[in-house]
């Protein structure tokens with residue numbers, strides 16, 4: 016074995032050890048979760064991620080229970096590898112959707128869109144699945160773990176879709192070194208393997224990636240949607256802006272387009288009508304809430320990239336072409352492993368003997 020190949024083998028073994036907890040939790044070869052994306056994460060992308068060694072997660076979004084059952088069965092037909100289902104906490108049929116996951120023996124259920132109650136977590140776990148939830152703070156993470164969450168996702172403001180206010184790096188530093196009770200997966204702005212490595216070294220069990228999988232060859236998103244991602248740079252992925260605190264807007268990160276411009280004018284117009292007494296505040300709030308109804312589907316499925324919602328994270332700047340899922344995952348892993356190998360070689364050349372790796376490369380030192 017040459018020095019280079021033994022360093023590479025040691026780097027690969029080191030990476031396996033670093034995300035062992037995440038891999039064991041998910042039952043996968045890599046601890047990379049494909050973040051559920053409404054309309055995007057359906058059977059084709061999810062099965063492709065799982066078949067390539069990651070962990071695909073079906074987006075249930077606003078699906079009815081019978082639609083979810085069909086989508087789970089459709090995904091099973093395309094992969095025999097583990098995958099999960101993402102449910103939205105405030106979905107009116109949440110309990111029935113959990114029951115579908117139980118009947119279909121889904122291994123992992125991820126609850127998004129707010130903190131799930133202990134009863135929800137119990138319902139998931141009683142059916143034999145592992146329950147995952149999003150932790151916005153260390154305290155909330157601790158409480159979720161105590162109330163039965165088997166693993167957590169922390170998602171920074173760089174992410175695509177609905178976002179919190181805190182950056183991934185700060186959330187990770189606040190939570191990862193402290194919260195060891197359950198595996199924690201880091202999401203938001205993860206676009207290269209070196210970044211994955213840095214979060215693993217801070218204590219993450221794995222990562223969740225959304226934006227980078229949108230332009231996967233296997234993804235059914237409309238070619239216009241993919242082209243918008245390929246053309247965009249990080250600064251084009253902007254959070255929606257609330258212009259009046261009386262009319263709250265849940266921040267969503269998406270590529271700026273005609274619809275996002277119109278949303279500002281629309282808010283101004285609704286607020287003026289409320290202020291002049293033409294409509295009530297509740298009616299105004301409802302109008303603002305409804306502005307984006309159906310907009311993600313319009314962009315992802317119909318390809319209307321000007322009037323639809325182009326939800327995307329800042330890592331969109333790292334999306335440069337359409338690629339098969341297996342290539343995206345291989346690229347991320349190669350970047351993490353070469354960073355580890357480079358570090359060990361640098362260390363060895365500095366000290367003459369040492370290595371930053373926990374174990375010296377087989378046969379090399």
Ligand SMILES: Cc1cc2nc3c(=O)[nH]c(=O)nc-3n(C[C@H](O)[C@H](O)[C@H](O)COP(=O)(O)O)c2cc1C
Nearest residue numbers: 050051052053127174175176203204225226326328
């Ligand atoms: C188009 C799009 C749709 C999304 N839809 C959902 C969703 O339905 N449920 C959810 O929990 N997260 C959703 N997300 C967030 C992703 O699951 C993931 O956590 C996020 O994309 C990770 O950050 P990244 O975009 O920087 O990789 C969505 C993200 C995008 C880009």
